[in-house]
Amino acid sequence: MPSEILLKIFSYLDAVSLLCAGCVSKRFYDLANDNGIWLKLYSSCFPPKRMIWKINPAETETISLGCATPQGRRPGYWKKEYIFRQIAAVKARVMQLVKPVDPQTGLPCKNREAIRASGLSWVIVLKDTSGKEHVMEQADLSFKDTSVTIFWYSAHWPCLNILSTLELCGVTPLLPNQNRGANTNGPRRRSLIAKYSLSNLTKTSVALGADKLVQVFCLNPGLLLGLWKGKNEIAFVTASLHYHQLLEKSTLGSATLQYVLLPNEPVLDDVDPEYGLHDYNLHLDMHSGTHTCMCGTFKSLFCRKGSDIQNGYLRLTVVSVKDNAKHLPIIGTVGLSWRTDALKGHVKDCYLMDVTVLDETRKPFWCFSAPVNMELSSSTSGLYDYMGHIYTTEYADSEGKVSVDLVWLEETKEYFVINLVLYISTKKVNSWYGTNY
Numbered sequence: 001m002p003s004e005i006l007l008k009i010f011s012y013l014d015a016v017s018l019l020c021a022g023c024v025s026k027r028f029y030d031l032a033n034d035n036g037i038w039l040k041l042y043s044s045c046f047p048p049k050r051m052i053w054k055i056n057p058a059e060t061e062t063i064s065l066g067c068a069t070p071q072g073r074r075p076g077y078w079k080k081e082y083i084f085r086q087i088a089a090v091k092a093r094v095m096q097l098v099k100p101v102d103p104q105t106g107l108p109c110k111n112r113e114a115i116r117a118s119g120l121s122w123v124i125v126l127k128d129t130s131g132k133e134h135v136m137e138q139a140d141l142s143f144k145d146t147s148v149t150i151f152w153y154s155a156h157w158p159c160l161n162i163l164s165t166l167e168l169c170g171v172t173p174l175l176p177n178q179n180r181g182a183n184t185n186g187p188r189r190r191s192l193i194a195k196y197s198l199s200n201l202t203k204t205s206v207a208l209g210a211d212k213l214v215q216v217f218c219l220n221p222g223l224l225l226g227l228w229k230g231k232n233e234i235a236f237v238t239a240s241l242h243y244h245q246l247l248e249k250s251t252l253g254s255a256t257l258q259y260v261l262l263p264n265e266p267v268l269d270d271v272d273p274e275y276g277l278h279d280y281n282l283h284l285d286m287h288s289g290t291h292t293c294m295c296g297t298f299k300s301l302f303c304r305k306g307s308d309i310q311n312g313y314l315r316l317t318v319v320s321v322k323d324n325a326k327h328l329p330i331i332g333t334v335g336l337s338w339r340t341d342a343l344k345g346h347v348k349d350c351y352l353m354d355v356t357v358l359d360e361t362r363k364p365f366w367c368f369s370a371p372v373n374m375e376l377s378s379s380t381s382g383l384y385d386y387m388g389h390i391y392t393t394e395y396a397d398s399e400g401k402v403s404v405d406l407v408w409l410e411e412t413k414e415y416f417v418i419n420l421v422l423y424i425s426t427k428k429v430n431s432w433y434g435t436n437y
Contacts, residue, residue: 003027003031006028006031007031007034007036007037010031010032010034010037011036011037011040014041015041015082015083015086015175016173016175016186016187018032018037018038018041018079019032019174019175019186019187020186020187030075033075033076033079034075035073035075035076035077035078035079038076038077038078038079038081038082039078041078041082042078042081042082042085045082045085045086046082046085083174083175086175087174087175090117090118090119093117094114094117094118094247097110097113097114097117098110098111098114098247103362104281104283104297105145105146105243105283105297105356105358106281106283106356106358106362106363106364107146107243107244107356107364108243111143111148111243111246111247112143112148114247115148115247118172118247118251119172119173120170120171120172120247120250120251121137121138121170121171121172122138122150122168122169122170122171122193122239122241122250123135123136123137123138123169123171123190124136124152124166124167124168124169124237124239125166125167125169126157126158126163126165126166126198127163127164127165127166127167128158128162128163128164129162129163129164130162134158136152136154136157136237137152138150138151138152139151139152139153139154142289142290144285144287144292144354145283145285145295145354146242146243146244146283146285146354146356146367146369147240147241147242147243147285147352147354147369148240148241148243148246149238149239149240149241149287149289149290149352150238150239150240150241151236151237151238151289151339152236152237152238153235153236153237153339153340153341154340154341155340155341155342157233157234157235159233160198160201160227160232160233160234161232163198164197164198164199165195165196165197165198166195166196166198166219166223166225166237167192167194167195167196168192168193168194168195168196168223168239169190169191169192169193169255170190170191170193170249170250170251170253171188171189171190171191172188172189172191172250172251173186173187173188173189174186174187174188174189175187189251190254190255191249191250191251191252191253191254191255191258191259192253192254192255192256192257192258193241193249193250193253193258194221194222194223194258196219196223201217201225201227202217205217205218205219205225206218208224208336208347208350208371208372208373209336209347209348209349209350209373210229210347211345211346211347211348212229212345213228213229213235213343213345214226214227214228214229214235214236214338214345214347215227215229216336216338216347216350216371218370218371220370220397221368221370221397222239222240222241222242222368222369222370222371223237223238223239224237224238224239224240224336224371225237226238226338235338235340236338236339236340238289238336238338238371240289240352240354240369240370240371241369242354242356242367242368242369243367244356244364244367245261248261249261264431264432266431266432266433266434267433267434268433268434269433274302274304274305275433275435276429276430276432276433276435276437277302277303277304277305277308277314277429277437278300278301278302278303278360279300279301279302279359279360280300280301280302280316280357280358280359280360280365280422281297281298281299281300281301281357281358281362282297282298282301282316282318282355282356282357282358282422283296283297283298283354283355283356283358284296284297284298284318284353284354284355284356284420285353285354286330286334286351286352286353286354287351287352287354288334288335288336288337288346288351288352289336289337289352290337291332291337292331293330293331293332293334293351294328294329294330294331294417296328298318298319301316301317301318301422302316303315303316305437309426309437312425312426312427313400313401313423313424313425313426314423314424314425314426314429314437315421315422315423316421316422316423316424317420317421318420318421318422319417319418319419319420320419321405321418321419327416327417327418328416328417329414329415329416329417330406330414330415330416330417331414333346333348334348334349334350334351334374334415335347335348335349335350335351336350336351336352336371349373349374349391350371350372350373350374351371351372351373351374352369352370352371352372353369353370353371353372353393353395353402354368354369355367355368355369355395355402355422357422357424359432365432366399366400366424366428368395368397370395370397372393372394372395373393374391374392374393374406375391375392375393376389376390376391377389377390377391377392377405387409388407388408388409388410389407389408390405390406390407390408390418391405391406391407391408391415392404392405392406393406398425399424399425399428400422400423400424400425400428401422401423402420402421402422402423403419403420403421403423404417404419404420405417405418405419405420406418
């Protein structure tokens with residue numbers, strides 16, 4: 001087919017279709033770079049504020065491949081200008097959305113809108129022992145106050161026995177405004193968030209629980225893998241991602257390298273003898289991925305030098321077993337909801353925990369979203385108001401630990417949080433504040 005006819009056909013395509021056409025062959029790539037076509041697209045999306053020059057559509061559509069372009073530019077110039085302007089426009093929109101901050105969480109108020117404006121989605125890349133990649137697109141999302149839960153389920157998972165690694169990646173379209181329909185065929189950028197090993201999965205990961213159909217395993221950080229019972233096959237994958245710097249992690253890395261978070265610059269204070277030990281805020285969300293069990297904010301948390309600093313941790317008591325007025329009820333059934341194309345279920349006695357700790361300047365200090373489980377304690381509650389079995393939840397990472405005690409009330413069929421303690425690493429505090437505890 002003559003180039004002139006192909007150019008005429010290409011002139012009717014949108015930007016995403018043009019970019020896809022350019023991947024067909026070297027000839028198609030050269031034709032799809034035509035400045036006349038891209039100048040027409042550019043001017044239709046970004047008209048000049050002052051009409052210094054005018055475009056004749058008939059002229060721009062009939063420019064041959066080897067001719068000088070309307071502005072004397074090299075082939076591909078207006079394509080690059082169009083892409084850069086589109087990216088800059090979306091970036092400016094996202095920056096405006098993340099400016100307002102929620103005083104309770106210290107996080108942007110409009111994370112959901114910013115994620116949608118950027119066109120951001122998430123994929124998991126399963127690699128088998130031969131190096132072949134199996135890309136699974138997200139099936140569903142659930143937004144919470146401080147995190148987003150992503151679900152993947154399919155009837156065509158690759159065999160677990162041949163898989164070596166799982167990569168969690170953020171994916172953004174090259175032209176976000178053009179991909180609002182979640183078109184996965186257009187050009188996209190991939191940013192690695194976390195990488196997990198699937199070798200000896202049942203031995204190296206933590207088993208959180210099970211129901212009649214599936215067994216659920218936890219892979220840190222924040223990934224749930226559901227396996228069909230007795231088959232060693234994947235049923236679903238769930239990731240819980242905290243909002244803190246989520247946009248940066250999901251967009252600024254590469255397909256092979258994670259985005260490196262900028263270190264905190266400590267602000268020294270020689271006046272306050274207990275600098276870094278007080279005025280912490282905690283926002284806690286306990287949920288199943290779709291249903292919220294408990295959500296609360298706890299202010300002015302502190303510890304004292306001496307007994308509250310032991311074994312490399314600062315102890316911050318949020319809910320005390322001795323203070324009945326602060327004991328909190330859990331709403332609904334505690335568990336993890338899951339579903340596939342055909343089935344759904346509920347794994348009891350485990351849930352997703354979102355923790356957001358703010359420092360005295362209301363800056364995010366320690367943030368995570370992770371799956372946890374409840375274990376039956378050998379002791380029972382001795383409290384007069386809460387007679388029943390005690391369950392404990394423990395979470396730990398390099399920055400701290402969380403300990404929760406819950407009591408089950410058989411009469412009312414509900415849990416109460418009777419003890420909640422944060423243990424923050426002194427190494428983390430000293431690095432953050434420039435102290436030496």
